[in-house]
Amino acid sequence: MFSRTLVLTFGSLALASLSLSSTPVATTVEAQALRNRFQGMDRNNDGIITRDEWRGSPRSFENHDWNGDGRLSGEEVRPGARRMQEWEQADHGPNWRERNLSWTKGGFTNLDHDRDGRLTPNEWHYDPESFRRADQNNDNALTLPEFLGENWDDDRGDNFDDLDYNNDGFVVRDEWHGGNQEFRALDRNNDGRLSRFEVVGSQPPLTKYDEFADLDFDRSGTITRNEWHWSNVSFNQRDTNRDGTLSRAEYNAGGGSPAVGAIGQASQSVTVNSQHRWTDTGITVRAGDVLTLNASGEIRMSDNPADVASPAGARSGRTAPDAPVLGQLAGGLLAKIGTYPPMWVGGQGSVTAPVSGRLYLGVNDDHLLDNAGSFTVQIGIQRR
Numbered sequence: 522m523f524s525r526t527l528v529l530t531f532g533s534l535a536l537a538s539l540s541l542s543s544t545p546v547a548t549t550v551e552a553q554a555l556r557n558r559f560q561g562m563d564r565n566n567d568g569i570i571t572r573d574e575w576r577g578s579p580r581s582f583e584n585h586d587w588n589g590d591g592r593l594s595g596e597e598v599r600p601g602a603r604r605m606q607e608w609e610q611a612d613h614g615p616n617w618r619e620r621n622l623s624w625t626k627g628g629f630t631n632l633d634h635d636r637d638g639r640l641t642p643n644e645w646h647y648d649p650e651s652f653r654r655a656d657q658n659n660d661n662a663l664t665l666p667e668f669l670g671e672n673w674d675d676d677r678g679d680n681f682d683d684l685d686y687n688n689d690g691f692v693v694r695d696e697w698h699g700g701n702q703e704f705r706a707l708d709r710n711n712d713g714r715l716s717r718f719e720v721v722g723s724q725p726p727l728t729k730y731d732e733f734a735d736l737d738f739d740r741s742g743t744i745t746r747n748e749w750h751w752s753n754v755s756f757n758q759r760d761t762n763r764d765g766t767l768s769r770a771e772y773n774a775g776g777g778s779p780a781v782g783a784i785g786q787a788s789q790s791v792t793v794n795s796q797h798r799w800t801d802t803g804i805t806v807r808a809g810d811v812l813t814l815n816a817s818g819e820i821r822m823s824d825n826p827a828d829v830a831s832p833a834g835a836r837s838g839r840t841a842p843d844a845p846v847l848g849q850l851a852g853g854l855l856a857k858i859g860t861y862p863p864m865w866v867g868g869q870g871s872v873t874a875p876v877s878g879r880l881y882l883g884v885n886d887d888h889l890l891d892n893a894g895s896f897t898v899q900i901g902i903q904r905r
Contacts (some may be wrong), residue, residue: 528786559598569594577696581683585698602669603678622679629668631750633737634683639664645733646750648860650680650721657706674700680860681720682798688889690843691716715827717843726846727857727864730875732808733772743768755779777808777877788901791882795892797821799857799881802900806874808857813871814854814882820894821888822852833868834885844876850885854896857881 535814558837562574564653572595581588585597596602603624623631630636632644639662645652654677657667670677676684676699684692692715695824697704700733705711709719728754734740738748743766749756759767759775767775779869793800822841834850845863859878866872867887872881882898 541558559593562666570598576656576686577698577726578683578686580680581686584678595892624669625666626669627816629663629665634748640668644738648680649676649724649862650860653718654707655659661864664807668804672702675703681715681717681733685798687800688796690889691838692720709716722849724862727862727875730861732777732876733769736778746774750781751814752760773809781875789899791898791900793854793882793884793898795822795852795886795894795896795897796889797883798889799883802880803884804880804900805878806880807877807904810874811903812856812880813870813872813903814856814866814901815899815901816854816866816868816896818894818896820884820892820896823888830884831868832866832898841885844885845883845887846885854884854898855883855885857883 540570546648559570562570562576564574565642572579572582572591575593579666582593585593587597589892606711629640632640632646634644640652642649642652642661646662652663654668654876655663657675659674667673674824676697679698682691684696684698686696692702693713694701696833704715705714733744734813736744736750745766746756749767755775756767759771761771761774763789789802789804791800791802793847818832820830822830827837828839830850830852832854834853839851840847844851848866849865849867853868855863856866856872858874858876858880861876861878863870863883866882876884880898880900884896886892
């Protein structure tokens with residue numbers, strides 16, 4: 522993954538990052554905070570952060586543990602460092618660890634279909650939060666420097682739910698792994714904490730997402746190799762008539778874009794704890810799969826014993842102002858596939874997967890700390 526191993530202390534790494542930066546850190550206090558970002562977790566000062574030393578969620582730890590060795594060191598803890606991976610070797614969609622396969626110039630070029638030196642939302646086929654995080658000037662486009670994240674420590678490997686360790690609906694500085702300058706850029710109302718809207722923004726529901734149309738940049742009705750963001754192998758597997766393009770029929774027959782990992786058990790019962798943002802079902806779905814979600818149970822969403830919800834949502838009819846899916850009842854059942862925005866399930870029982878990826882379930886509430894109870898969901902999948 523990296524051509525050499527860096528054997529520097531955390532203090533040295535941070536100092537090196539500061540000395541090489543062309544953008545000076547605003548204050549001495551901020552510089553010290555940046556140097557201490559990971560060093561403060563390294564309680565035994567051995568230059569390595571173990572799981573026991575990590576202050577954050579388990580999934581956030583795995584986001585930073587690029588080589589999967591169960592500890593953080595070297596580039597994994599250098600402020601502003603990016604996970605690098607060979608784009609053309611990837612035969613799967615970016616999973617929640619990767620977000621984007623290659624934060625490099627080559628990765629940028631691969632996405633910049635019209636070669637205008639800017640990435641616009643219709644050229645971005647990964648989780649919208651990464652796009653928003655990298656868009657430093659909030660102009661809804663990414664330049665190459667923004668994409669590379671040079672001199673900018675936005676911790677884009679962790680999404681909002683990874684960072685909101687206590688599930689209270691906000692990310693405070695103690696939960697933030699990036700720089701102070703980047704925190705302030707996201708904190709649009711300057712209240713010293715990041716809400717879901719500030720970090721994630723307003724996203725269209727996944728149920729309206731058309732993955733084929735999203736990849737078809739020139740709107741020709743077919744997907745060419747230049748519009749495909751995975752390997753030649755996965756493209757050729759779908760191109761059954763060998764004409765160098767993918768029709769919608771070929772794309773659908775191949776299961777959409779490559780899925781992530783093993784399929785897992787395709788029918789099982791899952792308990793969705795109302796205090797956990799997302800519950801991993803252990804199932805990987807394919808685009809077009811019909812998911813049957815028979816949910817039962819009741820949760821309480823505050824200290825008020827009357828503030829309860831079924832899988833269909835709050836019995837009172839209330840909403841939550843900063844919930845993952847806005848405009849839907851608080852507490853209702855949600856599904857999330859990979860890194861894409863969550864979709865409302867509620868009490869409807871079945872949804873069609875618009876993309877391929879790992880299936881997670883959760884509840885549509887913004888503050889989970891005072892919740893109680895769980896839903897039991899029986900999952901069935903009808904594959905094409």
